[in-house]
Amino acid sequence: MKTKILFLCTGNSCRSQIAEGWAQHLKDDTIHACSAGIEKHGLNPLAVKVMAEAGVDISTHRSKLIAELAEHDFDYVITVCDNAHESCPLFPGKVKITHKGFDDPPRLAASSASEEEALVHYRRVRDEIRDFVTQL
16 A cells, blocks of 8 residues: 655645655655645646656646645645645644755746756756655
8 A cells, every 4th residue: 555645835836746746756656646735826837847857747737725635545744845834734634744845946046047047946956855755
């Protein structure tokens, strides 16, 4: 039986989507991964791009609210941003909630002069999330 993990972020647009993608790609035999947000901000196209560079297709993912996954009985909820950690709702049952914060690529890239300059931030966070998921 697979461990059910929810990666939770504020808008479910970038970090939680990247984490879900890595978990599905690297740990599909042991983890059932989902992602959701406190809000819905839509799937970040630069997150899709950097994951594709790494050989992981998240282009069919969509931004979801926690309520959309209410039927899932998660073993773990991992908050990947400070806001989601601070706003994390209560989950019924024996779910374990843990926090592993990652920098916000859109915020880091906001002052970038070009897309290539912005992608540097996305790639760094993508790789940090990969390293975290690998250890799960």
